[in-house]
């Protein structure tokens with residue numbers, strides 16, 4: 001799969017391969033994100049979406065391939081570069097992974113303080129702004145256990161955004177949510193996209209995909225087997241259309 | 249029947265003297281025991297390699313034998329191979345090693361109970377391994393281990409009485425001496441018991457207070 | 472080295488005879504503790520305020536005073552005061568039992584409280600009295616849930632029984648002590664005692680684990 005990179009390319013993944021438990025989970029995957037892109041990963045469960053996203057954030061170190069961020073190739077060997085890349089690429093998990101022992105504001109502030117080394121006051125100011133952006137000004141001092149699923153996910157988005165990431169990876173951010181809470185999270189993501197955030201998101205929310213995604217990457221058995229705009233991919237006979245019609 | 253002067257003139261002064269010795273046994277043992285517990289517990293939770301096996305063996309041995317036996321080996325046994333420990337040192341060492349083994353059990357459990365996602369999220373934010381240990385894992389593990397470790401320290405307070413049987417004369421030892429001299433066992437040992445009850449109750453309150461300070465709603469309940 | 476081994480081997484039958492006494496003390500103390508602990512736990516959960524208060528004082532006292540002090544207090548003090556003339560062996564059983572009762576009540580109390588309220592409600596809805604509900608519905612569940620706690624209690628009582636040697640009870644520890652101080656083979660003898668206790672502890676825990684598995688009801692966890 002060859003993606004032509006251009007001047008606008010922010011993140012480029014080339015020929016990524018990852019072996020886990022003796023099996024090739026990601027097979028020679030390439031993709032690229034331009035500034036402001038919102039691309040979505042779709043595909044059957046077990047297809048490798050989570051693994052791919054975690055590889056891009058170097059939570060899994062790929063066995064082969066390249067990651068090029070802002071035109072610079074990232075070394076998988078150098079700890080410093082790995083940590084730096086993780087700061088620049090935000091990650092949203094399916095099951096939130098809020099730090100259970102910290103309040104909402106502390107969850108957002110802790111990485112600012114301990115990773116970015118911001119002074120406490122600055123960190124809290126920033127955390128407050130980010131939580132306001134996701135509509136949680138009234139929940140600053142609530143603990144994770146005191147929040148609804150949708151609120152938790154919004155805190156986790158605020159937490160990621162506070163680090164000023166250049167790219168945001170989202171791994172099925174709404175699939176652990178009750179149906180009535182999905183919209184509040186999706187609308188936050190939509191606003192983000194409109195304000196120019198670059199995002200790669202695994203999701204099965206078809207209405208969202210159709211209306212907002214720039215491109216669909218269909219992933220199966222560790223490979224991206226189809227990719228195109230939603231319009232084109234969903235208007236002709238394709239593996240993607242086949243899969244999506246089964247979803248609804 | 250209640251003989252006030254016996255208490256004021258004989259029992260209380262002697263027991264106070266013993267209490268100081270008891271406290272000087274308890275505090276160092278509690279602190280060193282916790283440190284050992286954290287090291288051994290972390291090694292055990294890690295679960296890999298020779299050090300983890302040694303740590304597990306250590307915990308199994310010390311949790312599988314009575315403290316009395318451990319103290320006897322240290323104080324009466326080691327001289328057979330030329331190692332002489334003072335009663336105080338033998339007692340402190342025995343308490344430390346034994347409570348360390350029990351602490352390690354709680355530390356290990358606490359570390360293992362931390363969800364994978366917590367570590368993943370910390371990494372995703374760019375925390376280094378050390379920083380995520382200090383800022384995310386330990387604060388959570390500490391809360392989980394606190395009730396168990398606190399209980400262990402309360403046990404230590406009570407079992408510090410065993411120092412007496414290797415001739416380190418502390419609270420119980422002082423009590424035994426007066427009781428034997430005056431033959432007033434009930435009166436003396438009720439007083440000794442009261443001293444321990446006060447220590448244990450105070451320690452219990454203190455631990456409750458810490459637990460309350462560190463309380464996080466819902467923490468440890470979900471999953 | 473050789474002498475140590477000889478001493479250990481030749482005294483082994485004598486020391487193992489002590490192990491029989493140790494086991495007898497532990498079994499006796501745990502049984503006695505059970506009959507104190509179970510009613511105590513029921514009082515702590517279902518009793519009126521006065522009964523609860525008395526139960527709490529009992530538990531507070533026996534959990535707060537060291538075994539060694541309790542042994543001295545009862546054997547040399549209270550038992551002679553009330554002219555109770557019993558052997559060191561029975562004193563050990565009694566004291567460890569009284570104390571074990573306090574601990575066991577905590578285990579049972581925790582188990583009772585972990586059983587959903589709906590269980591007793593459902594029993595009453597079927598026309599059972601409170602007592603029937605507790606007896607037929609709550610207690611059988613309590614016993615199952617309490618087994619892990621009981622196994623822990625076993626290992627505590629076993630190790631505490633070694634302290635009873637101060638009364639001259641003829642169990643492992645006092646027999647070991649006797650041989651050790653005669654032969655000057657302290658290290659070897661106490662290590663030997665350690666091995667015996669080690670085996671008794673973990674064998675007992677293993678055995679109770681087997682019972683736990685036997686009594687397990689599929690899918691029943693609280």
Ligand SMILES: Nc1ncnc2c1ncn2[C@@H]1O[C@H](COP(=O)(O)OP(=O)(O)O)[C@@H](O)[C@H]1O
Nearest residue numbers: 020021025043044045046047048049050051052
């Ligand atoms: N740590 C691991 N070790 C072995 N296999 C793994 C590991 N993590 C994921 N897998 C496997 O990789 C495959 C892809 O998983 P995943 O990336 O979670 O897919 P998706 O997110 O698309 O559902 C699955 O078959 C899963 O069992």
Ligand SMILES: [Mg+2]
Nearest residue numbers: 049050051172
């Ligand atoms: Mg997934």
